Amino acid sequence: MPEYARWTRDAVGQWGGFHQELLDRTGVDSGLVQKGGFWLGFSEEEVQKRADLLAKIDREAGGIPFRMMEASEIRQYLPDIGPKVVGGSWGAQDGMANPLFLLRALHSGLKKAGADIISGIDVAAIEHNAAKGRFTARSGDGQGWTSDRIVVAAGLGVGELASQVGIHAPTVTTRGQVLITERLKPFMDYPTNKARQTAEGSVQIGSTTEDVGLDDGTTVEKIEWLARRAVDTFPALANARLVRAWGALRPLTPDGYPIYQESGTCPGAFAVVCHSGVTLAAIHANVIGPWMGGLTDAPPDVVPFNGKRFLDKNARFVRDH
Amino acid sequence: MTTETLFLIPQKAGQAMVRIEFEGETLRVPDGISVAAALLSSSRGALRTSIVKGTPRAPYCMMGVCFECLVEIDGIPARQGCMTLVRDGMIIKRQSGAPSLDGLASGGKNGK
Ligand SMILES: Cc1cc2nc3c(=O)[nH]c(=O)nc-3n(C[C@H](O)[C@H](O)[C@H](O)COP(=O)(O)OP(=O)(O)OC[C@H]3O[C@@H](n4cnc5c(N)ncnc54)[C@H](O)[C@@H]3O)c2cc1C
Numbered sequence: 001m002p003e004y005a006r007w008t009r010d011a012v013g014q015w016g017g018f019h020q021e022l023l024d025r026t027g028v029d030s031g032l033v034q035k036g037g038f039w040l041g042f043s044e045e046e047v048q049k050r051a052d053l054l055a056k057i058d059r060e061a062g063g064i065p066f067r068m069m070e071a072s073e074i075r076q077y078l079p080d081i082g083p084k085v086v087g088g089s090w091g092a093q094d095g096m097a098n099p100l101f102l103l104r105a106l107h108s109g110l111k112k113a114g115a116d117i118i119s120g121i122d123v124a125a126i127e128h129n130a131a132k133g134r135f136t137a138r139s140g141d142g143q144g145w146t147s148d149r150i151v152v153a154a155g156l157g158v159g160e161l162a163s164q165v166g167i168h169a170p171t172v173t174t175r176g177q178v179l180i181t182e183r184l185k186p187f188m189d190y191p192t193n194k195a196r197q198t199a200e201g202s203v204q205i206g207s208t209t210e211d212v213g214l215d216d217g218t219t220v221e222k223i224e225w226l227a228r229r230a231v232d233t234f235p236a237l238a239n240a241r242l243v244r245a246w247g248a249l250r251p252l253t254p255d256g257y258p259i260y261q262e263s264g265t266c267p268g269a270f271a272v273v274c275h276s277g278v279t280l281a282a283i284h285a286n287v288i289g290p291w292m293g294g295l296t297d298a299p300p301d302v303v304p305f306n307g308k309r310f311l312d313k314n315a316r317f318v319r320d321h
Numbered sequence: 322m323t324t325e326t327l328f329l330i331p332q333k334a335g336q337a338m339v340r341i342e343f344e345g346e347t348l349r350v351p352d353g354i355s356v357a358a359a360l361l362s363s364s365r366g367a368l369r370t371s372i373v374k375g376t377p378r379a380p381y382c383m384m385g386v387c388f389e390c391l392v393e394i395d396g397i398p399a400r401q402g403c404m405t406l407v408r409d410g411m412i413i414k415r416q417s418g419a420p421s422l423d424g425l426a427s428g429g430k431n432g433k
């Protein structure tokens with residue numbers, strides 16, 4: 001979907017300013033580092049497939065430059081890659097941020113702007129009073145919060161709640177398992193698709209993509225696979241101690257692209273499903289938030305992200321996450 | 322401020338003792354306790370400096386969770402003192418910041 005590539009490109013372009021705004025408003029550093037990143041491949045065939053994919057994305061969306069590199073050239077940037085890496089791609093727009101600090105910055109910014117954050121509540125139902133144009137989010141224990149607007153952004157819980165306000169927003173999930181090493185002196189200057197080093201020194205290794213329903217556990221088999229792949233990529237990691245392994249579920253739609261939508265039958269109700277909530281955070285804050293909050297009209301770029309696309313009985317969906 | 326240790330290990334009659342070396346100094350400590358317990362009860366203060374800001378740190382949770390007790394043991398950096406039992410002849414050093422991996426082509430060029 002070329003619209004999605006453009007959407008991502010624009011989000012990445014806005015991240016620098018967004019990071020600065022969060023820092024200015026809250027003093028919290030989201031950990032943004034945007035100096036490019038590498039995708040590393042173990043076979044010529046895999047590298048060629050990657051080159052074809054990136055060429056297609058750049059052709060369709062425009063302004064997403066990349067460069068294919070031989071291992072020898074990559075080594076100038078990442079001296080510690082091992083002999084099994086045969087080549088890869090360099091994306092100037094790639095970067096990383098710390099999602100925990102991002103969340104903290106967003107919460108802190110909201111509170112400073114006067115918002116209440118109420119957590120630890122399970123919303124069981126959304127009631128719509130059409131005559132008054134008001135919605136009530138009702139918790140299992142009977143508490144309610146009423147407003148003329150409601151945004152259902154409950155990750156894997158979106159489908160059930162959105163259907164109560166006339167939005168078709170099916171969710172599916174894949175599990176990602178990740179390994180975390182002890183904190184190490186910096187040796188990886190750029191993030192890669194197989195491992196990255198955080199500002200604090202931990203190396204994050206991952207992730208897997210598994211269709212296992214709602215099971216967010218870890219498995220010995222995948223931990224072993226991740227560890228082996230990391231050592232094939234950076235052999236020195238064989239000496240690193242792992243301190244954690246975890247699994248988590250990605251909130252996805254059947255085709256992997258987001259849903260951003262206002263209800264046709266209950267105006268004022270919205271739904272969001274998105275599996276790149278970190279990459280897209282800037283555009284969510286700058287474009288989606290103001291629209292759903294009633295400050296701007298619907299941005300034209302979000303039309304293709306309507307959940308109605310999943311109502312077509314004849315359509316078949318594939319996703320790569 | 323008291324320089325006496327706040328941590329005491331009850332001495333039993335006939336308790337087996339071992340010798341460990343900490344920063345070049347020999348300490349006699351009861352056998353069967355952890356490195357972190359041995360160093361706390363010997364009043365050796367901070368055992369490591371933190372990775373991001375370089376501030377002094379000492380064992381905290383004593384159960385393997387917080388990683389505040391990291392020390393170098395017999396040449397291996399960043400070992401959890403609270404999860405390692407003392408052994409006669411063990412050589413222990415303070416852990417300064419993050420360890421560097423062996424065998425880096427970059428030679429840990431970014432390492433401070
Ligand atoms: C292994 C892994 C790697 C990833 N890597 C990246 C990456 O590199 N870049 C990137 O951009 N994204 C990545 N993601 C995805 C990213 O984490 C998600 O896009 C993001 O968390 C989605 O945010 P969200 O707020 O929409 O949903 P969530 O984070 O799922 O939050 C939804 C919240 O709603 C709550 N909720 C659900 N139902 C209810 C209910 N009925 N009542 C009240 N509350 C409810 C949930 O408890 C949860 O707190 C990764 C995810 C995984 C698992």
Ligand code: FES
Nearest residue numbers: 381383387388403
């Ligand atoms: S004291 Fe917490 S891990 Fe050792």
